[in-house]
Amino acid sequence: MSRTSLIVASFAVAALVGLIASHYGSDLKTARARISVGSSVANTQCGPIEYSEMGQGPVLLVVHGAGGGFDQGMEFGKHFAAKGFRVVAMSRFGYLRTPVPSDASAAAQADAHKCLLDQLGISQAAIVGVSAGAPSAMQMAIRHPDRVSALVLVVPAAYTPRTKNAPSVTPARGTKFLFSTALRSDFLFWTAMHVAPNMLIRGILATPPEDLNDVNPDERARVYGMMKEILPVTVRREGLLNDADVVGSLQRYDLERITAPTLCISVADDLYGTFAAARYTAGQVPGARFIGYSKGGHIFAGHQDHLIKEIAAFLDRGDKTLRASRDVTPRGALEQLSFTQ
Numbered sequence: 001m002s003r004t005s006l007i008v009a010s011f012a013v014a015a016l017v018g019l020i021a022s023h024y025g026s027d028l029k030t031a032r033a034r035i036s037v038g039s040s041v042a043n044t045q046c047g048p049i050e051y052s053e054m055g056q057g058p059v060l061l062v063v064h065g066a067g068g069g070f071d072q073g074m075e076f077g078k079h080f081a082a083k084g085f086r087v088v089a090m091s092r093f094g095y096l097r098t099p100v101p102s103d104a105s106a107a108a109q110a111d112a113h114k115c116l117l118d119q120l121g122i123s124q125a126a127i128v129g130v131s132a133g134a135p136s137a138m139q140m141a142i143r144h145p146d147r148v149s150a151l152v153l154v155v156p157a158a159y160t161p162r163t164k165n166a167p168s169v170t171p172a173r174g175t176k177f178l179f180s181t182a183l184r185s186d187f188l189f190w191t192a193m194h195v196a197p198n199m200l201i202r203g204i205l206a207t208p209p210e211d212l213n214d215v216n217p218d219e220r221a222r223v224y225g226m227m228k229e230i231l232p233v234t235v236r237r238e239g240l241l242n243d244a245d246v247v248g249s250l251q252r253y254d255l256e257r258i259t260a261p262t263l264c265i266s267v268a269d270d271l272y273g274t275f276a277a278a279r280y281t282a283g284q285v286p287g288a289r290f291i292g293y294s295k296g297g298h299i300f301a302g303h304q305d306h307l308i309k310e311i312a313a314f315l316d317r318g319d320k321t322l323r324a325s326r327d328v329t330p331r332g333a334l335e336q337l338s339f340t341q
Contacts, residue, residue, distance in 0.1 A: 024190050031231040039070045041097055046108075046115035050097040051090040055081030058149075059122050060315070061113060062089040065131030065155075066243045067183075067204065067230045069096040075229065076130065079308045085315070088125070090116055092133065094239030104242045110139035114147055126150040126315050131274070131298065132157045132243040135250065138281075141258045151262045151285075152311050155270055155298050157243075158277035159252045183240060189233045200227055206271035207297025214295075215302040223301055255284035262288035263314045265307060270298045289314070 039052040052070045060080050062073040073089025081087045091098040093109055101108065113136060117125060126149045129137025134156030141148045183189060183204075192200055198209040205226060212220050230236065262285045266278035275292060282290035291310060296303050 024187060027190060027228075028186055028232060031228070034229075035069065035071055035096055035232075035235070038074070039091070039097070042116055042119045044112070044115035044119045046112040047101055048097070048099065049090050049112060049116050049119075050095075051088060051116060051120075053089075053120075054078060054087045055085055057084040057086050058315070059117075059125035060085040060087050061117070061125045061127045062087055063113070063127060063129040063133030063137045064089065064092060064095070065133050066240055066247075067233070067236055068092075068133075069236060069239075071096075072226075072229060075225075076128075080312060083308075083312045085126075085312075088116070088120065088122070092136070092239060094242045095236050098239075100238050100242055104246075106135035106139045106246050107143065109136035110143050113137075113140050114144045117147060123147070124149050126152070128152040128154065128311065129156060130154045131272075132247055134158055135246055135253075138253055138255070138258070141260050141262075142254055145257070145259050148260045150315055151258065151260045152314065153262070153264045153278060153281060154307070154311075155266050155272070155274045155300065156264065156278055156281065157247045157250065157272070157274065158281050159250045160273075160277045160280045183233055183237065186232045186234050190231060193227055197224070197227065201297075202271065204230070205297065205299050207299050207301060208269055208271065208295075211269065211295050211297050211301050219302055219304065222304065223299055226299060255281060256286065258285045258288075261314070263291070263311065264288060265291045265300075265310070267293045267296045267298070267300050267303075269295045272298050274298065 039050050041048050041050050050070055052074050054074060054077065060077065062077040062080075064070070064073040064076075069091040070089045074087065077085075077087035077089050090113070093104045093112070094100040113127070117123075124147055127137050127140060129135070129152070131154070134153045135158070137151060137153065138156075138158070141151045201207050201209045201212070201223065205223065207223070212223060215223075233240075262282070264278040264282040264285075266275040268275050279290055279292070282288040291307075293300060293303050300307055
């Protein structure tokens with residue numbers, strides 16, 4: 001290669017590096033700005049807890065999943081605020097501005113949920129636990145039953161007896177690799193979003209990428225938006241590490257002690273294996289209902305509108321109406337079952 005060609009190539013590489021750096025810097029600045037507003041820190045008896053609120057009406061406490069924070073909770077919860085609920089979403093232990101205490105177990109996190117309600121003067125709330133938020137949501141219903149009016153578990157990280165046909169919740173293919181690489185660095189995660197989005201969809205969002213082929217543009221945009229909202233990942237890493245410990249050592253809870261009306265929802269091709277966990281949990285909680293979808297992965301691609309509608313209807317109906325209602329298999333659902341004990 002001639003000297004002129006080397007100079008041209010060097011300028012081209014420099015320009016490309018500069019362009020990448022500019023886009024990365026802009027995206028990271030936007031992500032940091034997004035989490036810098038819209039939340040407060042409550043100094044509770046359980047320590048500082050970051051939270052946000054939206055809407056008016058019956059209180060719905062939204063407990064976010066792995067890689068989240070109050071922002072992820074509010075993104076999911078805004079649909080319920082529009083339906084007449086007062087949504088409260090916190091950042092769990094290790095996420096954003098909520099520190100990790102010495103005891104960061106699911107039980108301790110459940111007590112922290114109660115402490116937040118105490119601080120806000122809320123006597124009772126329905127609680128929605130999504131993914132890795134499910135263990136503390138269940139523990140709150142067990143430990144503080146008088147504070148929980150209803151329990152909803154969405155693609156829950158929950159215990160399942162270890163059998164051939166019902167595996168325990170496990171990492172999706174590539175999750176461990178991504179945890180040790182992309183989830184350690186804002187730049188690496190940002191790069192993976194642009195270079196290998198399907199790897200993140202499978203390994204982090206635990207969803208078969210091909211499931212997105214059949215969803216509408218709005219749903220596809222929601223999925224990619226969920227990836228973007230994990231940035232900045234560095235201020236969520238302690239929470240991710242703690243979630244890995246909690247989910248990696250799940251034990252069977254005293255599900256029979258849950259007295260709140262309970263709804264469990266999952267998807268058969270969730271690569272984290274929560275479908276079996278949700279069905280098992282619904283089968284053990286007295287009077288619980290289970291809704292399952294055949295495809296859509298861990299982020300229930302293609303089903304969000306129906307899922308939101310079902311949860312809102314469940315919360316509105318109340319326990320007596322729910323138990324007396326007939327089961328109707330919803331369009332697009334694999335099954336909808338009521339379990340009574």
